[in-house]
Amino acid sequence: MVTLKEIAKEAGVSVMTVSNVVNGNLSKVSKENAERIQKIINERKYVPNSSARSLAKSNSNIIAIILRGDQNENTLQSPHNATLVGTIIQKIQKLGYYTMVNIVESQEDISQSLRTWNVEGAIFLGMFDDEIEKIYQVNDVPMVFIDSYSNVRRLSNVGIDDYRGGRLAAESLINRGHHKIAFVGPPTRRNGVVKHRFAGFCDELKKNGISLDPLHQFVLESDVRPEAIIETGKKIAELRGVVTAAFVTSDQIASYLIRGLRISQVCVPEDFSVIGFDNLMISTQMTPQLTTIAQDLEQKASLSVEILFRQLQSPGSPAESLVLDVKLVERESVATRMPETFENRHSSNGANGRP
Amino acid sequence: MVTLKEIAKEAGVSVMTVSNVVNGNLSKVSKENAERIQKIINERKYVPNSSARSLAKSNSNIIAIILRGDQNENTLQSPHNATLVGTIIQKIQKLGYYTMVNIVESQEDISQSLRTWNVEGAIFLGMFDDEIEKIYQVNDVPMVFIDSYSNVRRLSNVGIDDYRGGRLAAESLINRGHHKIAFVGPPTRRNGVVKHRFAGFCDELKKNGISLDPLHQFVLESDVRPEAIIETGKKIAELRGVVTAAFVTSDQIASYLIRGLRISQVCVPEDFSVIGFDNLMISTQMTPQLTTIAQDLEQKASLSVEILFRQLQSPGSPAESLVLDVKLVERESVATRMPETFENRHSSNGANGRP
DNA sequence: CTGAAAGCGCTTACAG
DNA sequence: CTGAAAGCGCTTACAG
Numbered sequence: 001m002v003t004l005k006e007i008a009k010e011a012g013v014s015v016m017t018v019s020n021v022v023n024g025n026l027s028k029v030s031k032e033n034a035e036r037i038q039k040i041i042n043e044r045k046y047v048p049n050s051s052a053r054s055l056a057k058s059n060s061n062i063i064a065i066i067l068r069g070d071q072n073e074n075t076l077q078s079p080h081n082a083t084l085v086g087t088i089i090q091k092i093q094k095l096g097y098y099t100m101v102n103i104v105e106s107q108e109d110i111s112q113s114l115r116t117w118n119v120e121g122a123i124f125l126g127m128f129d130d131e132i133e134k135i136y137q138v139n140d141v142p143m144v145f146i147d148s149y150s151n152v153r154r155l156s157n158v159g160i161d162d163y164r165g166g167r168l169a170a171e172s173l174i175n176r177g178h179h180k181i182a183f184v185g186p187p188t189r190r191n192g193v194v195k196h197r198f199a200g201f202c203d204e205l206k207k208n209g210i211s212l213d214p215l216h217q218f219v220l221e222s223d224v225r226p227e228a229i230i231e232t233g234k235k236i237a238e239l240r241g242v243v244t245a246a247f248v249t250s251d252q253i254a255s256y257l258i259r260g261l262r263i264s265q266v267c268v269p270e271d272f273s274v275i276g277f278d279n280l281m282i283s284t285q286m287t288p289q290l291t292t293i294a295q296d297l298e299q300k301a302s303l304s305v306e307i308l309f310r311q312l313q314s315p316g317s318p319a320e321s322l323v324l325d326v327k328l329v330e331r332e333s334v335a336t337r338m339p340e341t342f343e344n345r346h347s348s349n350g351a352n353g354r355p
Numbered sequence: 356m357v358t359l360k361e362i363a364k365e366a367g368v369s370v371m372t373v374s375n376v377v378n379g380n381l382s383k384v385s386k387e388n389a390e391r392i393q394k395i396i397n398e399r400k401y402v403p404n405s406s407a408r409s410l411a412k413s414n415s416n417i418i419a420i421i422l423r424g425d426q427n428e429n430t431l432q433s434p435h436n437a438t439l440v441g442t443i444i445q446k447i448q449k450l451g452y453y454t455m456v457n458i459v460e461s462q463e464d465i466s467q468s469l470r471t472w473n474v475e476g477a478i479f480l481g482m483f484d485d486e487i488e489k490i491y492q493v494n495d496v497p498m499v500f501i502d503s504y505s506n507v508r509r510l511s512n513v514g515i516d517d518y519r520g521g522r523l524a525a526e527s528l529i530n531r532g533h534h535k536i537a538f539v540g541p542p543t544r545r546n547g548v549v550k551h552r553f554a555g556f557c558d559e560l561k562k563n564g565i566s567l568d569p570l571h572q573f574v575l576e577s578d579v580r581p582e583a584i585i586e587t588g589k590k591i592a593e594l595r596g597v598v599t600a601a602f603v604t605s606d607q608i609a610s611y612l613i614r615g616l617r618i619s620q621v622c623v624p625e626d627f628s629v630i631g632f633d634n635l636m637i638s639t640q641m642t643p644q645l646t647t648i649a650q651d652l653e654q655k656a657s658l659s660v661e662i663l664f665r666q667l668q669s670p671g672s673p674a675e676s677l678v679l680d681v682k683l684v685e686r687e688s689v690a691t692r693m694p695e696t697f698e699n700r701h702s703s704n705g706a707n708g709r710p
Numbered sequence: 711c712t713g714a715a716a717g718c719g720c721t722t723a724c725a726g
Numbered sequence: 727c728t729g730a731a732a733g734c735g736c737t738t739a740c741a742g
Contacts, residue, residue, distance in 0.1 A: 052719035076441025086431025255640035285610035407735035
């Protein structure tokens with residue numbers, strides 16, 4: 001490896017002068033020297049040793065992306081996470097920093113990775129409140145969370161208005177004449193996006209004099225495997241006639257739910273309406289195209305990086321918590337309900353059957 | 356930050372003794388000392404400074420994942436890449452290494468990132484031959500490529516049998532009675548997966564006395580945007596009756612192609628058959644479920660890490676090039692063709708229309 | 711089993 | 727504008 005020392009020797013100057021050229025402190029170097037040295041640097045393809053630099057300056061130019069993971073699942077299989085991570089990495093690079101990605105299963109793994117590399121800042125995906133508190137106690141680099149709900153003061157977070165998303169979903173279904181609506185998603189107990197989508201959904205129902213029958217809340221236990229969702233779809237199919245629509249907390253889940261419904265001869269949207277959440281690519285790839293609550297992932301990713309760098313560059317700067325708006329995107333999976341439709345279709349028998 | 360020196364002082368021993376404990380060289384430390392020092396290390400939550408260690412040992416415990424990127428596109432939007440990257444990161448972590456992810460637009464960006472951090476090995480996604488040669492010239496850490504075709508000797512690569520995939524696709528369509536078959540995918544000129552899938556496809560056609568009409572090869576120019584694919588679907592719809600099936604080089608593309616066909620009142624598989632490639636989640640989320648050529652992404656990711664570590668641990672070890680098998684997965688998007696079917700359906704008019 | 715010395719490649723802080 | 731000295735936190739190589 002070429003070092004500063006070698007370049008210095010070749011140029012007949014001191015290490016410091018070369019260092020100044022490398023770091024663009026040209027005010028400290030005579031023009032002739034600067035040019036001559038730069039030429040040698042290029043010829044010899046000198047690349048500074050970041051470890052040495054990091055050790056001397058005790059800062060690293062590394063940003064960590066920390067993903068909550070799970071032994072059995074690949075967090076990046078989720079298009080939501082993958083899109084965020086991709087955008088974040090690109091932004092970080094454009095700012096001249098390096099990205100380390102960590103998939104952690106508990107918050108204990110985190111400070112090890114953060115501190116061993118002198119990481120300058122971190123962006124977290126998928127953390128819950130209790131974990132966040134512990135992370136805060138142990139680490140003191142700038143941190144930005146995405147989609148977290150937390151009671152920690154001075155937390156920087158970029159999220160979306162999940163509550164409003166839930167309301168929008170309920171409202172749009174009610175406006176289309178649905179009154180018996182199911183809820184499908186992961187458990188709602190932890191303080192996260194699902195909980196708030198659920199709360200908004202329930203509140204909007206309530207506002208319209210509707211209450212969610214606990215029997216119509218379908219909880220997908222943590223591992224969101226297709227088979228389990230398809231089974232749920234079949235179960236919901238048995239409620240045909242009593243329940244006419246479902247709010248599903250993600251497009252991914254919605255796609256498999258609709259498959260389950262179809263297997264049981266329930267057609268979406270003719271027999272049953274479904275609204276999803278996220279507006280991922282899948283929502284226009286599937287048939288029927290999915291009506292859903294849209295969020296802007298690019299923006300979520302970009303803003304989280306921007307906040308992080310603001311804190312990085314001026315350490316005293318305030319914690320920022322941004323809540324992005326969501327909006328309803330109407331496609332094909334929600335039908336306007338005429339109360340007698342379902343019975344009609346079925347008395348004329350088989351019209352909705354699949355070939 | 357707690358340092359070795361502080362621990363040493365607190366324990367009343369030398370830095371070296373603490374270092375030996377940290378690194379598990381317990382044969383060099385008396386049992387009593389080792390235990391006492393370990394206790395202090397735990398209490399003080401000592402985390403070694405990787406930069407210092409890296410500088411002293413000139414090795415870093417960092418593996419780089421290098422993704423070929425593109426200003427306008429998010430490489431991790433591709434579920435194929437995202438799944439690979441997720442699996443690779445998890446494996447690397449499990450082996451006690453750290454992962455840096457770089458998205459590069461030209462091979463020049465690469466050696467900078469590799470060398471500045473003294474990266475010990477790298478896994479590359481999406482590189483073409485000309486780039487690989489240059490990468491090889493400049494860098495000398497162990498490298499493993501995924502899905503690359505290259506003439507570089509001693510290249511480690513993990514790929515799949517793209518050629519056979521193309522043949523399988525053609526064969527399965529021919530077996531189902533299709534003889535006029537279209538090809539849809541990115542350009543086939545560069546030496547990559549698409550080229551070989553295409554070659555296999557053409558060869559199998561030829562073997563059956565069929566040749567691909569150049570007019571029936573639809574090239575999606577580099578940016579694989581949904582709109583462009585949907586338009587292609589509409590164009591293919593105009594060929595109804597003359598072309599009865601298409602081989603599409605990825606499931607992602609297939610999903611949008613089918614949408615384009617549907618917009619033009621061409622039903623899959625009733626009027627037109629489509630076979631994809633990859634067997635991603637989308638192939639079971641969409642309707643009709645996609646018949647496709649399956650590859651095993653987990654395995655591709657795992658093997659690439661294993662090869663890399665073999666080379667890392669025994670520097671002289673041979674370059675390995677693995678070609679994983681592919682297989683046909685039959686679902687719903689390919690129909691057996693009865694020569695007169697199409698005309699029949701259309702003379703009875705509208706039977707295939709969408710509501 | 712233990713430790714003092716030298717060095718990894720860079721930067722900071724200072725003297726000239 | 728230029729450079730010699732000291733130090734960042736660790737490891738290697740060696741002496742005891």
